[in-house]
Amino acid sequence: MTAVRYAAVLDELAVPQEELDRTVQILDSCPELKGMLESPVISKAQRGRVIDRVFPECVRNFLKAAADRGGIGEVAESIDIYREQRLKKAGIITAGLIYAEPPDAERLKKMEQFICRQYGASGVRWEMEENTSLIGGFTLRVNGREYDYSVLGRLKGLEQKLTWR
Numbered sequence: 001m002t003a004v005r006y007a008a009v010l011d012e013l014a015v016p017q018e019e020l021d022r023t024v025q026i027l028d029s030c031p032e033l034k035g036m037l038e039s040p041v042i043s044k045a046q047r048g049r050v051i052d053r054v055f056p057e058c059v060r061n062f063l064k065a066a067a068d069r070g071g072i073g074e075v076a077e078s079i080d081i082y083r084e085q086r087l088k089k090a091g092i093i094t095a096g097l098i099y100a101e102p103p104d105a106e107r108l109k110k111m112e113q114f115i116c117r118q119y120g121a122s123g124v125r126w127e128m129e130e131n132t133s134l135i136g137g138f139t140l141r142v143n144g145r146e147y148d149y150s151v152l153g154r155l156k157g158l159e160q161k162l163t164w165r
Helices: 002-013 017-029 031-038 044-054 057-068 072-089 105-119 151-163
Strands: 092-099 123-130 137-142 145-150
Touching: 002 057, 002 072, 017 031, 017 057, 017 072, 031 044, 031 057, 031 072, 044 057, 057 072, 072 092, 092 105, 105 123, 105 137, 137 151, 145 151
Parallel strands: 092 123
Antiparallel strands: 092 137, 137 145
């Protein structure tokens, strides 16, 4: 719930996405820094000085407020929620594609057209992952729905049909 509220604050601040990505990268690359910012032992003033030295100017006040409320652990999730909200406002939907072999541009375009038609979107942001255990084909995930066109999925389906008889 806190992450959703923080995402709303980021929306009001209209922080550039590049700066948010940089912020997440800094937090992820240095767990000690994140731990220090979450620590109740470190004074508010000390946390503020560290934030001023390390992070982009446009996110400093946001991070100070999050640190004061013990919410540094929610920052990365908040940024993800904010990114999804911005994409949704722009009519762009996020789709996960897990494939055995990378799809060519034509197949990717056809999948994008299908997704836009099915979900009323104007574009697709792809999250792609290679998984050779699929043997062939792909699995597509959009808005919590999964379309399994993999060889492994077909084999599992066939196995279920045969064992249910």
